[in-house]
Amino acid sequence: NAGVTQTPKFRVLKTGQSMTLLCAQDMNHEYMYWYRQDPGMGLRLIHYSVGEGTTAKGEVPDGYNVSRLKKQNFLLGLESAAPSQTSVYFCASSSRWEALDNEQFFGPGTRLTVL
């Protein structure tokens, strides 16, 4: 099992460009999450999904959109990238059936630089 995978691993964008980050998990998890990690800020939740076809806003959703068309995939889109979106992006998943033990499984991250 690959667990949680993220594509791409690195990307450099110019201001105003768009891109999509792909997250895939093979654990049949219902819940999926997108975080960003900045120095000294810990992890901040951007958007999350509790199941196929559903998405919800997290702590810092502005400038991002997401889609969960298939249970195993969670896409994060930047429509018009800004330098403030330079960050490391992590995807994670967890199982709704482990209600008391909602451990999250993380992908390796995508390092995005916006010039």
Next chain:
Amino acid sequence: SQQGEEDPQALSIQEGENATMNCSYKTSINNLQWYRQNSGRGLVHLILIRSNEREKHSGRLRVTLDTSKKSSSLLITASRAADTASYFCATDPTYNQGGKLIFGQGTELSVKP
């Protein structure tokens, strides 16, 4: 806003010493979890303690939880150079839905050989 605040922000010790990291949070929780992040990697789950538990062990890890003080500590005994990493606490607040966790800012641990 960040639920968890960790202390210290950075810790440097010698191999063989114990490392203690603390986490404070603000609201009532279902559980508190600790994660580890090696440089350039994703987070890895270490241990989870439920709100009705006071102490939990896993190998060289010992976690305590004091819900009256809204605080937790992670103790790593007999540390090794390979323990060098950032450690994050994460809380599952009782008001939450969707399994969301709120992460602290982390403690950067350096274990010198």
